[in-house]
Amino acid sequence: MHFDYHYARSIAPIIAHAALTTIWVTIVSSLLATALGFGLELLRRINRPVELAMTVVIDFFRITPILALLYFLYFVLPFYGIDLPAIVVGILTLSLHYSGYLAEVFKGAIASISAGQAEGAQALGMRRSQVVLFVLLPQMLRNAMPPIANYVLSILKSTPYLAVIAVPEMLGAAMDQAADSFTYVEPMTVVGIMFFLFCLGSARALDAVHRHLRRHD
Amino acid sequence: MSLTEILAGILDGAGVTLRVVAYALAYAIPFALLFGTLQYLARGAARACVTVVIEFWRSNSVIILLYVFYYLLPFVGMRWSAMEVAALVLGCNVGSYASQVVRAALQAVARGQLQAGKALGLKRLQVLLLIEFPQSIRPMIPSLMNETIRLIQSTALVSLLALSDMTLRAKEIAQTTYQPVGIYTALLIAYFLLAYPFALLGRRLESWVVKGKGVRDAL
Numbered sequence: 287m288h289f290d291y292h293y294a295r296s297i298a299p300i301i302a303h304a305a306l307t308t309i310w311v312t313i314v315s316s317l318l319a320t321a322l323g324f325g326l327e328l329l330r331r332i333n334r335p336v337e338l339a340m341t342v343v344i345d346f347f348r349i350t351p352i353l354a355l356l357y358f359l360y361f362v363l364p365f366y367g368i369d370l371p372a373i374v375v376g377i378l379t380l381s382l383h384y385s386g387y388l389a390e391v392f393k394g395a396i397a398s399i400s401a402g403q404a405e406g407a408q409a410l411g412m413r414r415s416q417v418v419l420f421v422l423l424p425q426m427l428r429n430a431m432p433p434i435a436n437y438v439l440s441i442l443k444s445t446p447y448l449a450v451i452a453v454p455e456m457l458g459a460a461m462d463q464a465a466d467s468f469t470y471v472e473p474m475t476v477v478g479i480m481f482f483l484f485c486l487g488s489a490r491a492l493d494a495v496h497r498h499l500r501r502h503d
Numbered sequence: 504m505s506l507t508e509i510l511a512g513i514l515d516g517a518g519v520t521l522r523v524v525a526y527a528l529a530y531a532i533p534f535a536l537l538f539g540t541l542q543y544l545a546r547g548a549a550r551a552c553v554t555v556v557i558e559f560w561r562s563n564s565v566i567i568l569l570y571v572f573y574y575l576l577p578f579v580g581m582r583w584s585a586m587e588v589a590a591l592v593l594g595c596n597v598g599s600y601a602s603q604v605v606r607a608a609l610q611a612v613a614r615g616q617l618q619a620g621k622a623l624g625l626k627r628l629q630v631l632l633l634i635e636f637p638q639s640i641r642p643m644i645p646s647l648m649n650e651t652i653r654l655i656q657s658t659a660l661v662s663l664l665a666l667s668d669m670t671l672r673a674k675e676i677a678q679t680t681y682q683p684v685g686i687y688t689a690l691l692i693a694y695f696l697l698a699y700p701f702a703l704l705g706r707r708l709e710s711w712v713v714k715g716k717g718v719r720d721a722l
Contacts, residue, residue, distance in 0.1 A: 289578075349652060349698045350691045351659035354670060358691055361683035443564045450663065457567055470574040478563070478571040485562045 294472040297463045304459035308445045316438045318381035323388025348386035376448035395430035435492040509689045516672035523658045530594025539605025560599035585664040597654040604646040608639035648705030655698045
């Protein structure tokens with residue numbers, strides 16, 4: 287056996303092209319997970335019984351493996367006549383799993399704002415909606431941004447799970463190539479290196495965003 | 504099939520799942536302690552080398568790492584079983600995350616502790632082992648519980664290497680009986696029951712860390 291550089295080079299553009307799918311799955315899942323997480327956290331704050339119930343729901347999504355949740359949605363939804371494309375099932379899986387983590391982020395972000403902020407704004411004669419919109423929300427988002435960014439990175443690293451249900455993201459594209467050529471060494475090497483660089487680049491970009499947000503601290 | 508039969512069938516695979524967790528921990532714990540400490544102590548080029556090793560395991564998808572090692576190890580002449588590959592990859596992956604917990608906890612120890620130790624004439628290694636380590640263990644523990652949960656979650660991936668863990672057992676039962684609703688619900692519940700104690704323990708210990716009270720108060 288030898289490593290076929292020519293073959294490796296020929297499949298690199300195909301896997302690079304599949305990165306587009308990886309990127310948009312990451313973006314859509316991140317937005318959905320953030321919205322769901324915020325919703326779960328708001329629900330949790332209604333009253334004590336709801337809080338306990340929502341905490342179990344949040345923990346359930348956080349603790350069960352992505353693969354098990356993926357199989358659950360992929361095989362159970364069609365049983366009830368809900369036939370979704372594999373990529374939608376994948377996005378739903380990632381969104382549900384990470385919404386549990388993001389709910390915890392919002393819990394911390396809401397708690398991090400001191401009551402004096404709301405009281406001060408009210409003392410200045412602001413209405414309740416103005417207090418939330420102009421005083422509390424901007425501070426909360428600023429506190430929540432770094433952990434949210436970290437979970438976006440986690441979601442990116444979880445997108446290859448979608449290859450299991452044949453979504454052609456980067457790993458899925460590499461698997462397709464491997465299945466066509468009956469050789470796994472080159473496709474796996476190429477996708478390993480490319481995905482690593484992809485994650486590393488994203489992490490550096492997010493670090494830059496963090497520094498930008500903290501420039502006035 | 505009744506729900507109890509399904510659960511019994513899935514729990515057939517619990518042995519493999521737990522073995523993967525145990526073997527992976529055999530990699531993860533030394534990896535985390537060694538590389539976390541080295542990243543804390545080392546400076547300059549040495550620190551860069553340590554960081555490269557940690558980032559290799561941390562800045563990639565665990566599922567991609569699993570496939571890469573599964574197919575590349577035989578290529579370089581290492582004929583490892585699926586279980587051995589899974590233990591190595593899942594262990595080093597979780598170990599690399601845990602190494603950041605170790606490093607952060609060591610960095611959080613007050614600088615005066617190190618200076619006082621040196622002033623007493625202790626060597627650097629003695630300061631590390633006798634002063635810094637004992638004080639950093641307590642703040643590490645809640646985060647290490649989360650990393651344990653991460654490990655339990657990622658063991659589901661060994662089903663992709665045809666190891667008969669809980670996930671593969673569920674798939675097999677689903678293929679023969681065609682009751683996806685009950686089977687995959689039971690699978691999620693099985694994983695939840697396995698990992699939830701660590702989440703509860705982690706949360707309990709968080710308050711123990713904050714309050715600085717004895718562990719017996721927290722439990």
